[in-house]
Amino acid sequence: MEDHRSKEFVFVPFCLFAQSYQAEGIVKYEWSSSIRPIIELLMDYNINMIQMPCSEASFHNSLIRKPKGILKYDTEEFNEHCTSLANHTLKEIEQLLQNGYKVKAILGIEQSPSCCVNYIYTNKGTEKRKGLYMEKLYDKVKEYQIPFIGINRKNIKKALHQLEEVLQEGNKHENIKV
Numbered sequence: 497m498e499d500h501r502s503k504e505f506v507f508v509p510f511c512l513f514a515q516s517y518q519a520e521g522i523v524k525y526e527w528s529s530s531i532r533p534i535i536e537l538l539m540d541y542n543i544n545m546i547q548m549p550c551s552e553a554s555f556h557n558s559l560i561r562k563p564k565g566i567l568k569y570d571t572e573e574f575n576e577h578c579t580s581l582a583n584h585t586l587k588e589i590e591q592l593l594q595n596g597y598k599v600k601a602i603l604g605i606e607q608s609p610s611c612c613v614n615y616i617y618t619n620k621g622t623e624k625r626k627g628l629y630m631e632k633l634y635d636k637v638k639e640y641q642i643p644f645i646g647i648n649r650k651n652i653k654k655a656l657h658q659l660e661e662v663l664q665e666g667n668k669h670e671n672i673k674v
Contacts, residue, residue, distance in 0.1 A: 502542040505592055506659075507585065507602045509611045510550035512647075533656055534603070534647060541663045543600060546588065549581045551610045551629040566609035566616055569628055578610065582632035589637055599642050601662050603655075604630050606646040613646030 512531055538545055552569070555577045589599050604613035604627065612627040626634055626644075634644060643662050647655040 502544050503597045504542070505544045505546055505597060505599050506538055507546050507548050507589070507599065509603060509605050509608070510547045510553070511605060511611075512603065513545075513547060531647075531649070531652075533652060534659065537656060537659060537663070543663065548585055548602075548611075548629075548633075551578050551581050554581070564609065565618060566628065567618065569609045575628060575632075578629040578632045581629060582636050585633055586636040589640065589642070593640065599640065601643045601645050601659060602630075602633065602637070603659070604644060604646045606648045613644045615646070615648075 512534070535545075551574075552564075555574055592599055604611040606612045606615050607617050608627050609616060610627045610629040612625075613630055614626075615622050615624055616627060617623075625631075630644065643658075645655050645658045645662070
């Protein structure tokens, strides 16, 4: 019997599938217009999607929380929490690679104090930097050369284009084996 399962994976933020995990009052765009094209693209390429843990909800042990900026989250306790979650995600990635699978990309949500890949809004304006969880995860997986792609919910076209390029590249970004 032939096995048709996909051997390619993309790691996604938990809130990509579950907007209720985002802080109260920040969901300004309907799921269908802001996220559906990303999910449909991944489905079109037969990509397995793995949800990464939500560092903010798990830290607060609650889905109901007010939005906080990166300065409020940038504490020793929260950074330790993000490091622990990044270690867990690293183990998942290494297990996939050891079994001959490929990790095509890791997606983040721009402006998130935890999961942004490129840009975050602070009280000083927009800064180019990774969120606290993504920063830890990036440091742990950089040797595998996995592309990180940030999704801007206001305009997902750039992320959609970047993701499609990565998915079309085939084996060009083959992960280094562990």
